[in-house]
Amino acid sequence: MIPDSHVDLVTGASFAHVATIGPDGEPQSTPVWIDGDATTVRFSQTTSRQKYENVQREPRLAMSMVDMDNPYRYLEIRGRVVDISDDADNAFIDALAKKYLGEDSYPYHQPGDKRVVVTVEPEHTTTMG
Amino acid sequence: MIPDSHVDLVTGASFAHVATIGPDGEPQSTPVWIDGDATTVRFSQTTSRQKYENVQREPRLAMSMVDMDNPYRYLEIRGRVVDISDDADNAFIDALAKKYLGEDSYPYHQPGDKRVVVTVEPEHTTTMG
Numbered sequence: 332m333i334p335d336s337h338v339d340l341v342t343g344a345s346f347a348h349v350a351t352i353g354p355d356g357e358p359q360s361t362p363v364w365i366d367g368d369a370t371t372v373r374f375s376q377t378t379s380r381q382k383y384e385n386v387q388r389e390p391r392l393a394m395s396m397v398d399m400d401n402p403y404r405y406l407e408i409r410g411r412v413v414d415i416s417d418d419a420d421n422a423f424i425d426a427l428a429k430k431y432l433g434e435d436s437y438p439y440h441q442p443g444d445k446r447v448v449v450t451v452e453p454e455h456t457t458t459m460g
Numbered sequence: 461m462i463p464d465s466h467v468d469l470v471t472g473a474s475f476a477h478v479a480t481i482g483p484d485g486e487p488q489s490t491p492v493w494i495d496g497d498a499t500t501v502r503f504s505q506t507t508s509r510q511k512y513e514n515v516q517r518e519p520r521l522a523m524s525m526v527d528m529d530n531p532y533r534y535l536e537i538r539g540r541v542v543d544i545s546d547d548a549d550n551a552f553i554d555a556l557a558k559k560y561l562g563e564d565s566y567p568y569h570q571p572g573d574k575r576v577v578v579t580v581e582p583e584h585t586t587t588m589g
Contacts, residue, residue, distance in 0.1 A: 346531055348477030348524050350487035358479035358487055360524040362534050393489040395477050399528070402475055405491050 332453045333369045337406040340396045341367045344431045347394040349374065351385035359385065364427040365394070372408060372451045375424045376415075377444045386412045386449060394451070404460030410453040418446040461582045462498045466535040469525045470496045473560045476523040478503065480514035488514065493556040494523070501537060501580045504553045505544075506573050515541045515578060523580070533589030539582040547575040 333341060347365045350358055361382055363374040372394070376383050386392060390412040398404040418424055421437060424446050428437040462470060476494045479487055490511055492503040501523070505512050515521060519541040527533040547553055550566060553575050557566040 346526055348479075348489055348491075350477075350479030350489040350522070352481070352485075352487055356481075357520045357538060358481055358522045359538065360477055360479040360489065360522040360536055362477075362524055362526050362531075391486045393479070393487045395489040395491055397475055397491050399531075402491075402528075407489055409486060409488065 333406070333408065333456055334458060335369070337404075337456070337458045338369050340398060340406045341365060341369075341372055345396040345399065347372070347374065347396045349382065350393040350395075351382050352389040352391075353381065353385055354388070364431050365396075366423075366427060366430065370453070372410070372453065373423070374449050374451070375418060375427055376447050376449050378447060379444070383447065387415070392451065398460070401460060405458070407457040408451070408453045409455040410451045412449055413452045414448075414450040416448050416450075418448050421446060423448045462535070462537065462585055463587060464498070466533075466585070466587045467498050469527060469535045470494060470498075470501055474525040474528065476501070476503065476525045478511065479522040479524075480511050481518040481520075482510065482514055483517070492523075493560050494525075495552075495556060495559065496580075499582070501539075501582065502552070503578050503580070504547060504556055505576050505578050507576060508573070512576065516544070521580065527589070530589060534587070536586040537580070537582045538584040539580045541578055542581045543577075543579040545577050545579075547577050550575060552577045
């Protein structure tokens with residue numbers, strides 16, 4: 332689904348800016364870490380953040396990411412949240428910390444944080460560059 | 461409105477990922493060049509792009525941008541489109557080309573492109589870092 336030419340923006344350490352719909356129908360945008368492949372994109376979310384509420388109310392979302400080494404190369408993905416699961420033992424956020432920071436565990440945990448893995452199925456992509 | 465600590469993400473050459481609402485109510489996300497100050501953010505748009513239709517139908521939007529030199533520093537702006545004006549003589553897109561590319565005029569014009577300047581009034585901001 333995601334073109335071979337731009338799938339590195341998902342598998343690599345790009346920041347994805349995730350657009351969701353807030354409680355009053357307004358757009359919201361937040362940068363997140365992602366992982367995935369040509370058919371699935373996943374990001375981590377604490378259950379206390381509004382984006383977590385947003386995607387349960389409205390599973391459609393979009394995300395865009397630019398190549399940090401060539402910002403005129405970008406990918407937009409539109410799709411929908413198909414699964415939200417507990418991040419057991421923080422395995423997923425720790426894997427993202429390894430990918431993005433080179434650290435074995437996520438260093439920014441806050442007391443009481445509960446994390447989930449949000450899985451997105453791409454339905455439409457736009458690319459440039 | 462935009463905190464002093466993060467206004468450089470508007471005045472500088474960061475990419476803003478703009479979240480709008482598409483024709484079927486779905487979120488869309490696109491990276492754009494911006495300019496502005498603590499109270500106003502502007503971006504350029506061709507009238508043929510869907511985002512142009514989107515912001516006329518639903519003037520609320522969000523944009524997020526990360527500091528390219530420190531991606532854990534970011535700014536999210538939620539606000540609304542308060543003006544859409546012709547970019548007479550392409551003065552605004554050329555100024556953006558100067559800011560982002562160091563070039564005197566925008567090098568990617570396509571035949572028939574008609575450009576507007578979209579002005580956003582921030583209503584709420586979130587920062588990290």
